[in-house]
Amino acid sequence: MMRCFPLVRKIQIHILVYRYKKPLLPIEDVNRVRRISTELLTAYKEKFGTDFRQNKKVLDEIAIVRSKGLKNEIAGFITAHLRRELEEQNEESQAVEQTQSADSSVEMEEQILS
16 A cells, blocks of 8 residues: 555656646737738738638738648738728728718708808
8 A cells, every 4th residue: 555655646746747737828829920911911912802711812822821720810810900901991981971971060050040
C-alpha cells in the first residue's frame, strides 16, 4: 500500500501540468488576419464585395494562402468590413435625407405662417 501512494501522486502532477497549460494568445492571429486583410483591401478594394464565397474566389486569384482556415478568416473579415462600410454609408445618407426633409418642412411652415 505504501508503494502505490507515491505513484498516484506523480500521475496527478502530470495530469495537472497538461490541464493547466497556458493557452496560446489568439490576439496575434486576429492582428495577423486584420493586417493581411487591410493590405489586400488597400490594393484591391474594387475586386471585393459583400459576398463571402465571391471574396474567397477573389482571394484565390490575388494571393496564395495555403491554409484553408486562414483564407476563410481573411475573406470573412473583408466581407464583414465591407458590409459595415455599406451600412454606415446608408445610415449617413438616411440621416442627411431626414435633416433635409426636416429643413424643407420647417421652410414650408414658415411660408404658411408668413
